Amino acid sequence: MFEEVGTTTEGDLIINLGPQHPATHGVLHLVITLNGEIIKKVEPHLGYIHRSIEKMTESLSYRQFIYVTSRMDYLSAHINNHACALCVEKALQLEVPQRAQYIRVIMDELTRIASHELWWGAMAMDLGAFTPFFHAFREREKINEIMEETCGARLTMNYMVPGGVMVDLHPDFQKKVKAFIQQYKAKIHEYDELVTGNIIFQNRMKGIGYLSAEDAISYGCTGPVARGSGVASDIRKIAPYDVYDKVEFDEVLQTEGDSFARYMIRIQEMHQSIKIIGQLIDTIPDGNFQAKTKAVIKLPKGEFYQRVETARGELGVYIVSEGAAQPYRIKYRSPGFSNLSALDHMVRGHKIGDLIAAMGTLDLVIPDIDR
Amino acid sequence: MFLKEYFLDIYKATKSLLTGMKLTGYYFTHHKEILTEEYPENRKNLQLAERFRGEVIMPHDANNEHTCTGCSSCEIACPNGSIKIISKFDITPEGKKKKAIDQHIYHLELCTMCGLCVEACPTDAIKMANTFEHSVFNRNHLIKRLNKPGSKIREGIEE
Known part of the structure; x- marks a missing residue:
C-alpha cells in the first residue's frame, strides 16, 4: 500500500470502494487512484470472503465435495456441480445415462437464464434504475420454483452426483418449463423497452470500458466478456460435454468490445438458452437417471481436468488423485x-461513474473469485 | 442537415424514454398480477414444494416404529459431521447380540441441507421435511434426537 502511494503524483486521490455492505457487489474492495474524476488505476483487493474451499475439499470424499462448489459461483450452482461430476466421471470413465445428460443440460440452461436475469436486474440497479430489478426477478422466480420442485433447493441445489442426477424429475417439470418458456417469450420485449433502447443507458454503455480481442485473450477473459470482444470462447462449442453436441444453438459474438456489446451478448445468450431448452424438453428419453457407482468412489492415480461454460465463462476443475x-x-x-x-x-x-457501469457488465460474483 | 439530425436525435431519445415510462405506467395501473408473497401473513396457506430440503426427519409409524438400523451410512455421507449415531446392542430372543440404534443425533445448526444422507440411507429411514422456520432462542434446541424415545425398528428391516 505505501509503495503505491509513493508512485502517485501530487494531487492524486486514493479512495476505497467497498466493502460497505455484504449485499453490494459481493465484498469486493477496490483501491482507486483518481486524478480529479479521472481514474488512473484500479486495484482489486481480495480476501474478504475466502473460505478455503480448495483446501476444505481435500478432506471430503468425491461425493461430498460437489455440494461445496454450489457456494462458489452461487448463481450458476448447477453448472459448478456439473463440472465436478463430469470430472469425476471422466476419471472413472463412467457412462452417464442419456436421460441424466438431458436433464443436466436443461438444468444448466435454466440456471444460465436465471443468472443472466439477476445480472440484468442488478446491473440496471447499479446504473440507478430500480424497476428492471423487479422485472428480472419475476422471471427468475419461476425458474427458482422449478428448481425447488425438482431439486429441493432454490439456490444451492446439489442436484448432480457422479453418474447422473440425485433424484428423477418431478412429474410437473416439463409442463412448468414449457409454461416458463411461454411467459419468457411474452415478456422479453419488456427488457428491450425498459433498458436496451433507453437513451441514457446507451450513452452510459457505448464506448465505455473498451477491451480489445488481444487484451481479452492476454488477460484470460472467458465467457460473455471475451465474446463481447469477438473472441470465440464458448466451451459448449469448443469441447461439447453431455448432449451439447446434439443441440443447435449459435455462439453469440460481438466485435465492439465495449460495455454495450457485453450487455447484448448476455441478452442474446438468454434467447439461445431458451432455444436449447425448447429442443430438449420434449425429447427427454426414458431410462435411468443415475448410473450405478460404488458406495465409496476411488479415482485412479493421476490428474484430471474438465472445463465447462458457466454463466460467467470457463470453469475448470483440476483434480490430482493419489488413488484414495x-x-x-x-x-x-x-x-x-x-x-x-x-x-x-x-x-x-x-470517469468514476463509468467504473460502475463497466464493472456491472463483468458480472462479478465475488465468492467465485475469492474461493 | 445538421439541424435535422439534431432534432431527430432529440425525438428518438424522448421516444425511448417514453417507451420505458409507458411500460412502468402499465404495471402501475394494472396491478392484477401481484406476485409478491407477504410472509408471515400468508403462513396458514403457504405451500412449499414437497421435495424442499428443510431439515432431516425420521418418520415413525403408528406403532412408534422406524426403519433405521443404525448402520451409520448417513453419518459417513455427511460432509459437515452434523449426524451422530449412538448405537447399542439388543439381545435377540435367541440370545444373540444385535446392533441397533440408540440415539440418532442431528445437529441442525451444522446442516447445509445437501441431502447426501437421505441419498446414502439404504433403508429410507430418514427423509427431508419441507419445514423452514427453524429459529429458536437457545442454540441447544437445534440439536435434535431423530428417533423418538421408546421407538424401535420395524420387523423385517435388514441392512
Missing part, C-alpha cells in the same frame, strides 16, 4: 478472477 477416496489436491479455475483482472485495463482514463 479423497482428492490429493483440487484447483478450480474460476472465470470471475480473470475477468476482474481486466477491469483496471478497461476503465483507465474513464
Whole structure:
C-alpha cells in the first residue's frame, strides 16, 4: 500500500470502494487512484470472503465435495456441480445415462437464464434504475420454483452426483418449463423497452470500458466478456460435454468490445438458452437417471481436468488423485478472477461513474473469485 | 442537415424514454398480477414444494416404529459431521447380540441441507421435511434426537 502511494503524483486521490455492505457487489474492495474524476488505476483487493474451499475439499470424499462448489459461483450452482461430476466421471470413465445428460443440460440452461436475469436486474440497479430489478426477478422466480420442485433447493441445489442426477424429475417439470418458456417469450420485449433502447443507458454503455480481442485473450477473459470482444470462447462449442453436441444453438459474438456489446451478448445468450431448452424438453428419453457407482468412489492415480461454460465463462476443475477416496489436491479455475483482472485495463482514463457501469457488465460474483 | 439530425436525435431519445415510462405506467395501473408473497401473513396457506430440503426427519409409524438400523451410512455421507449415531446392542430372543440404534443425533445448526444422507440411507429411514422456520432462542434446541424415545425398528428391516 505505501509503495503505491509513493508512485502517485501530487494531487492524486486514493479512495476505497467497498466493502460497505455484504449485499453490494459481493465484498469486493477496490483501491482507486483518481486524478480529479479521472481514474488512473484500479486495484482489486481480495480476501474478504475466502473460505478455503480448495483446501476444505481435500478432506471430503468425491461425493461430498460437489455440494461445496454450489457456494462458489452461487448463481450458476448447477453448472459448478456439473463440472465436478463430469470430472469425476471422466476419471472413472463412467457412462452417464442419456436421460441424466438431458436433464443436466436443461438444468444448466435454466440456471444460465436465471443468472443472466439477476445480472440484468442488478446491473440496471447499479446504473440507478430500480424497476428492471423487479422485472428480472419475476422471471427468475419461476425458474427458482422449478428448481425447488425438482431439486429441493432454490439456490444451492446439489442436484448432480457422479453418474447422473440425485433424484428423477418431478412429474410437473416439463409442463412448468414449457409454461416458463411461454411467459419468457411474452415478456422479453419488456427488457428491450425498459433498458436496451433507453437513451441514457446507451450513452452510459457505448464506448465505455473498451477491451480489445488481444487484451481479452492476454488477460484470460472467458465467457460473455471475451465474446463481447469477438473472441470465440464458448466451451459448449469448443469441447461439447453431455448432449451439447446434439443441440443447435449459435455462439453469440460481438466485435465492439465495449460495455454495450457485453450487455447484448448476455441478452442474446438468454434467447439461445431458451432455444436449447425448447429442443430438449420434449425429447427427454426414458431410462435411468443415475448410473450405478460404488458406495465409496476411488479415482485412479493421476490428474484430471474438465472445463465447462458457466454463466460467467470457463470453469475448470483440476483434480490430482493419489488413488484414495479423497482428492490429493483440487484447483478450480474460476472465470470471475480473470475477468476482474481486466477491469483496471478497461476503465483507465474513464470517469468514476463509468467504473460502475463497466464493472456491472463483468458480472462479478465475488465468492467465485475469492474461493 | 445538421439541424435535422439534431432534432431527430432529440425525438428518438424522448421516444425511448417514453417507451420505458409507458411500460412502468402499465404495471402501475394494472396491478392484477401481484406476485409478491407477504410472509408471515400468508403462513396458514403457504405451500412449499414437497421435495424442499428443510431439515432431516425420521418418520415413525403408528406403532412408534422406524426403519433405521443404525448402520451409520448417513453419518459417513455427511460432509459437515452434523449426524451422530449412538448405537447399542439388543439381545435377540435367541440370545444373540444385535446392533441397533440408540440415539440418532442431528445437529441442525451444522446442516447445509445437501441431502447426501437421505441419498446414502439404504433403508429410507430418514427423509427431508419441507419445514423452514427453524429459529429458536437457545442454540441447544437445534440439536435434535431423530428417533423418538421408546421407538424401535420395524420387523423385517435388514441392512
